[in-house]
Amino acid sequence: xxxxxxxxxxxxxxxxxxxxxxxxxxxxxxxxxxxxxxxxxxxxxxxxxxxxxxxxxxxxxxxxxxxxxxxxxxxxxxxxxxxxxxxxxxxxxxxxxxxxxxxxxxxxxxxxxxxxxxxxxxxxxxxxxxxxxxxxxxxxxxxxxxxxxxxxxxxxxxxxxxxxxxxxxxxxxxxxxxxxxxxxxxxxxxxxxxxxxxxxxxxxxxxxxxxxxxxxxxxxxxxxxxxxxxxxxxxxxxxxxxxxxxxxxxxxxxxxxxxxxxxxxxxxxxxxxxxxxxxxxxxxxxxxxxxxxxxxxxxxxxxxxxxxxxxxxxxxxxxxxxxxxxxxxxxxxxxxxxxxxxxxxxxxxxxxxxxxxxxxxxxxxxxxxxxxxxxxxxxxxxxxxxxxxxxxxxxxxxxxxxxxxxxxxxxxxxxxxxxxxxxxxxxxxxxxxxxxxxxxxxxxxxxxxxxxxxxxxxxxxxxxxxxxxxxxxxxxxxxxxxxxxxxxxxxxxxxxxxxxxxxxxxxxxxxxxxxxxxxxxxxxxxxxxxxxxxxxxxxxxxxxxxxxxxxxxxxxxxxxxxxxxxxxxxxxxxxxxxxxxxxxxxxxxxxxxxxxxxxxxxxxxxxxxxxxxxxxxxxxxxxxxxxxxxxxxxxxxxxxxxxxxxxxxxxxxxxxxxxxxxxxxxxxxxxxxxxxxxxxxxxxxxxxxxxxxxxxxxxxxxxxxxxxxxxxxxxxxxxxxxxxxxxxxxxxxxxxxxxxxxxxxxxxxxxxxxxxxxxxxxxxxxxxxxxxxxxxxxxxxx
Numbered sequence: 001x002x003x004x005x006x007x008x009x010x011x012x013x014x015x016x017x018x019x020x021x022x023x024x025x026x027x028x029x030x031x032x033x034x035x036x037x038x039x040x041x042x043x044x045x046x047x048x049x050x051x052x053x054x055x056x057x058x059x060x061x062x063x064x065x066x067x068x069x070x071x072x073x074x075x076x077x078x079x080x081x082x083x084x085x086x087x088x089x090x091x092x093x094x095x096x097x098x099x100x101x102x103x104x105x106x107x108x109x110x111x112x113x114x115x116x117x118x119x120x121x122x123x124x125x126x127x128x129x130x131x132x133x134x135x136x137x138x139x140x141x142x143x144x145x146x147x148x149x150x151x152x153x154x155x156x157x158x159x160x161x162x163x164x165x166x167x168x169x170x171x172x173x174x175x176x177x178x179x180x181x182x183x184x185x186x187x188x189x190x191x192x193x194x195x196x197x198x199x200x201x202x203x204x205x206x207x208x209x210x211x212x213x214x215x216x217x218x219x220x221x222x223x224x225x226x227x228x229x230x231x232x233x234x235x236x237x238x239x240x241x242x243x244x245x246x247x248x249x250x251x252x253x254x255x256x257x258x259x260x261x262x263x264x265x266x267x268x269x270x271x272x273x274x275x276x277x278x279x280x281x282x283x284x285x286x287x288x289x290x291x292x293x294x295x296x297x298x299x300x301x302x303x304x305x306x307x308x309x310x311x312x313x314x315x316x317x318x319x320x321x322x323x324x325x326x327x328x329x330x331x332x333x334x335x336x337x338x339x340x341x342x343x344x345x346x347x348x349x350x351x352x353x354x355x356x357x358x359x360x361x362x363x364x365x366x367x368x369x370x371x372x373x374x375x376x377x378x379x380x381x382x383x384x385x386x387x388x389x390x391x392x393x394x395x396x397x398x399x400x401x402x403x404x405x406x407x408x409x410x411x412x413x414x415x416x417x418x419x420x421x422x423x424x425x426x427x428x429x430x431x432x433x434x435x436x437x438x439x440x441x442x443x444x445x446x447x448x449x450x451x452x453x454x455x456x457x458x459x460x461x462x463x464x465x466x467x468x469x470x471x472x473x474x475x476x477x478x479x480x481x482x483x484x485x486x487x488x489x490x491x492x493x494x495x496x497x498x499x500x501x502x503x504x505x506x507x508x509x510x511x512x513x514x515x516x517x518x519x520x521x522x523x524x525x526x527x528x529x530x531x532x533x534x535x536x537x538x539x540x541x542x543x544x545x546x547x548x549x550x551x552x553x554x555x556x557x558x559x560x561x562x563x564x565x566x567x568x569x570x571x572x573x574x575x576x577x578x579x580x581x582x583x584x585x586x587x588x589x590x591x592x593x594x595x596x597x598x599x600x601x602x603x604x605x606x607x608x609x610x611x612x613x614x615x616x617x618x619x620x621x622x623x624x625x626x627x628x629x630x631x632x633x634x635x636x637x638x639x640x641x642x643x644x645x646x647x648x649x650x651x652x653x654x655x656x657x658x659x660x661x662x663x664x665x666x667x668x669x670x671x672x673x674x675x676x677x678x679x680x681x682x683x684x685x686x687x688x689x690x691x692x693x694x695x696x697x698x699x700x701x702x703x704x705x706x707x708x709x710x711x712x713x714x715x716x717x718x719x720x721x722x723x724x725x726x727x728x729x730x731x732x733x734x735x736x737x738x739x740x741x742x743x744x745x746x747x748x749x750x751x752x753x754x755x756x757x758x759x760x761x762x763x764x765x766x767x768x769x770x771x772x773x774x775x776x777x778x779x780x781x782x
Contacts, residue, residue, distance in 0.1 A: 027215050028078055034222045035071040041229045042068050048233055052413060059107035060232045066103055067225060070096025071218075091137045094154070097206070098133055098161045102126040104199060104228070105165035111192065111232060112176045122168065129164070133157045155207070162203040169196050182432050183457040184407035190240045191231045198224030235411055239457045249307045256303060257296065264288050322350065323468045330476035334483045336360065339476055340375030343469070347377075347449060350465060351458070354378050355450030357429070361443055363481075369394055369443055378450065385425045392418045393426075397436035397443050403463060403470075404434045433458055435466045439474050444481075447473075518563060524556030563710075578721040580623040582751060587664060588614040590624060591650055594631035598639060605644045605703070612651040620664055621751040622722055630718040630726075633711035634668040634743050642672035643703060643738065657746060660724060665746040674739035675730040683728065684716045715745065722747040 042064040049057045073093040076082055082089060106126065109118050137154045173196065176189055198220050205217035231237060268288060272281045326346060333339035340358045347356045355378030359371035362384075369387040376382060387394050392415055396402055409415045409426055426434070431448040438444065447470060449458065458466075528549045539545055591614055602609050631650075638648045649669045657663050675683065682688050712726075719726040724747030731739040 027218075030215055030218050031071055031074055031078075034218050035068065035075055037222050037226065038064055038068040038071055041225065044233060045229060056107065056110045056232050059103065059110045060229060063100060063103040063107050064225065064229070066096050066100035067221075068096075070094075070100060088138060091154075094158060095130070095133060095137060098158050099126075099130055101162050101165045101199060101203065102129065105168045107228070107232070108169040108192065108196070109172055112172050112189075114172060118172075125164070129157065129161050133161070159203075159207050162200075162207070166196065166200045166203065182406050182410075183451060183455065184236070184405060184432075185410070186455075187240055187457055188231055188237050191227060191237055195224045195227040195231070198227065235408075239459065241456065242459065249304070252307050253300060253303045257299070260299075261292065264292055322465060323472065326469050326472040330472050331479075333476055334480060336477075336480045336484055337374065339473070339480045343447060343473060344375045344377050346469060347447065350469070351449060351462060352453045353450050354453050355430070357382055357431070357448040357450075358445060359384070359448065360445045360477075371446060374445070382429060383425070385422065387422060388419075391422060393422060393434075394443060397438060397446075398441050403436070403466060405458075406432055406434070433463065433466065435470050437470045437473050437477060439478065444474065444477050518560060521556035521559035521563075525553050525560075528552035528556070578626075578717055580626060580721055582621050582623060584619050585622045585624045585627060586619050587617045587627070587652055587666065590627045591631055591652075591666070594628045595635050595650070597632075598635060601639065602648075605639070607639060607642055607644065608647040610647070610649045612649060614650070614652045617652045617654065617664055618749070620747070620749060622747060623718075626718045626721070630715045630745060631666065631668070633715050634745060637711060638668050638670035638672065638741070638743070640703065641741070642670045646671040646738070654749070655746070657725075660746060660748050662749045663724065663746045664749060665744055668743045668745070669740065671738055671740045673735045674733050675728060675741050676733040677730070680728050680730070684712050684726070686710060686713045715743075719745060719747060723751070724748060 042061065045057060045061045045064055048054075049061055070093045073089045073096060077089040077093070103126070106119060106122055109122060133154060136157060173189060173193060177186075181189070202213070202217045202220040202224065205220065206213040268281075268285050271284060275281060329342055329346060330339070333342050340360065343358045344356060347353055355376075357376040357379060358374045360374040362370040362372050367389045369389065369391070370384065371387065372384040373382045393404065393409070396404055396414070404415075406426065409418065409423065415423075429448060431450050432452075433449040435447045435449065436443050436445075437447065447466070449466065452458070531549050532546075532553075535546070535549075588611075591611060595609070599609070635648070635650070642648060647670070649667075651667045651669070653665055653667075655663055655665045657665075679688075716726050724745070726743065726745045728741055728743050730741040733739075
């Protein structure tokens with residue numbers, strides 16, 4: 001088997017009888033005009049390709065190039081002699097047509113956005129079919145000669161190519177229609193379906209009667225190519241249904257008016273034949289003309305409304321009245337949620353939407369545009385989305401409050417750089433049009449319009465009404481937000497008044513508690529001091545008696561010192577200036593020091609005490625003195641609110657907390673009266689007491705014994721200074737069932753950055769304030 005190119009014995013795919021039609025003048029004119037049309041379309045597609053580099057435009061250029069080659073080769077066959085007599089122009093023309101229709105299939109897949117695998121497989125099949133046709137069509141294999149068999153393999157292969165291409169396109173189109181795209185995408189696909197039909201009919205004409213193809217078939221193919229180029233090169237195609245409906249409407253109105261004019265003209269002719277009086281004929285003719293001129297404009301308007309309702313199923317709308325209706329309804333909304341519901345209702349009434357949504361920009365989100373669903377129709381729930389200030393969509397909205405079609409977001413180059421996450425979110429909403437509510441360049445909200453119930457496209461008059469609705473909603477949304485702000489301010493003022501009243505009460509409570517707490521030790525000091533002052537010589541010689549008096553003075557002064565030092569420590573903690581003396585600390589030893597002074601009181605009140613897991617805790621870097629203060633206050637608090645015969649437990653463990661990380665946690669649990677959950681945060685406030693301060697009684701271990709209301713505040717300050725935290729758990733306050741309380745004190749295993757460190761060592765007895773006083777006195781002496 002040898003490969004040879006036999007131009008001398010070349011037989012075209014069609015017989016001479018099938019192709020001699022090309023010499024006919026009409027066919028020649030149509031072919032030349034077709035070549036001109038393909039040339040113009042090819043130039044336009046090439047210009048667009050340089051600007052966009054879109055895959056569909058590239059396929060269009062290949063498609064038009066193949067068509068141009070086919071018609072150019074066909075035109076060259078009409079030259080006598082042809083430019084290159086040895087070339088098989090008929091075969092080149094047929095190959096060009098095959099390449100054109102096969103490329104139309106690839107163009108359709110690209111237009112419908114099928115994945116790369118589809119295009120790869122299809123192009124592989126296309127190249128294979130064209131290669132096989134070339135082998136047969138150009139007689140490259142002499143052994144495949146089919147003379148005398150009556151079977152034309154090139155014709156069969158051409159028919160196969162056209163059939164495969166049309167079948168692939170129809171299958172892809174059917175799949176795209178089933179996906180229920182947006183109305184604008186749907187409109188483009190309807191145009192494409194017409195183009196496919198024109199290509200299919202042209203192919204049928206070609207294979208049924210090639211003699212007719214270069215006249216009627218060529219016109220069909222050119223029409224299909226023009227329509228294909230229009231759809232690919234035009235982003236916004238005219239609404240096909242509206243175009244057809246408008247044509248039908250115009251034709252119907254014209255026919256009715258023509259009938260009326262015909263009846264009038266016929267009546268004039270009949271009247272003229274029966275009446276020889278020229279004046280009467282002229283008079284009635286003029287009268288008829290005036291009557292027709294008078295009734296034609298209103299009749300045209302009436303017929304336009306009637307046929308519009310009949311064809312498009314819509315009534316004429318007065319835009320001014322609709323906008324006034326928008327204004328009246330929206331002005332009644334003084335609540336943001338109510339405003340969202342009204343907007344959805346107006347969107348539904350005006351545009352008959354199947355689904356829609358109103359998203360509001362959350363306040364307090366900073367420069368980000370945080371859209372939250374406010375109201376919706378036909379949707380159970382939609383996720384919100386944050387947009388950056390430089391988002392392509394947000395910038396588009398800010399440019400004069402422009403709306404955006406989902407179709408534009410999918411197709412226009414202006415949205416090519418849209419963030420993929422934002423693009424996916426918008427596509428997932430399955431909406432048609434997004435209309436921003438913008439004031440002074442700030443996107444306040446976005447209205448999203450879904451598909452209409454009648455599946456029609458949103459037209460210019462519809463989008464104008466959408467923008468008018470958005471403009472009316474701006475003022476209403478401003479008013480609703482102002483009303484919302486006033487309501488929030490009123491609520492905040494109420495809260496502040498309550499807090500001020502509480503602070504005033506706290507001040508009164510503090511004065512009451514402080515006077516009681518300080519007066520008791522002061523009374524001891526004053527009493528024992530008077531006793532010292534009134535000592536007789538005999539009593540002064542009694543060492544034990546004098547020691548008892550001095551011990552009373554010391555006890556009272558230590559109590560006063562403890563209260564005052566606690567106040568200073570809380571002040572430092574509140575200012576974030578609590579000094580810490582960091583060092584290695586064993587928490588088991590801290591607990592022993594903190595609980596030691598209370599063991600006698602526990603025995604007296606028959607309260608069981610147990611520890612758990614403390615010896616297993618690792619050594620940490622902390623201020624041991626402060627930790628003893630914290631645990632002592634928690635332990636004292638547990639004893640005071642546990643009835644006689646109860647139980648107090650201190651446990652420890654290493655844990656991981658979300659806001660601290662690896663930490664050591666000490667839990668002080670009791671079987672006491674518990675704490676109401678509404679007080680779980682307030683008990684750490686200064687001077688806060690759950691019980692009535694009028695029934696205040698001093699005591700560190702007495703049941704329900706009160707203190708100055710500073711212990712838990714100090715505990716919180718110590719925890720915060722170490723980078724930790726303290727919190728309470730309790731099911732509630734119940735003096736009968738005794739639910740108990742659990743105070744958690746947690747500090748990190750690794751010490752937090754210390755802002756203030758003491759440079760002088762502090763003993764376990766001296767406090768910061770006391771030490772400052774001693775240093776000051778020493779300075780004065782020097």
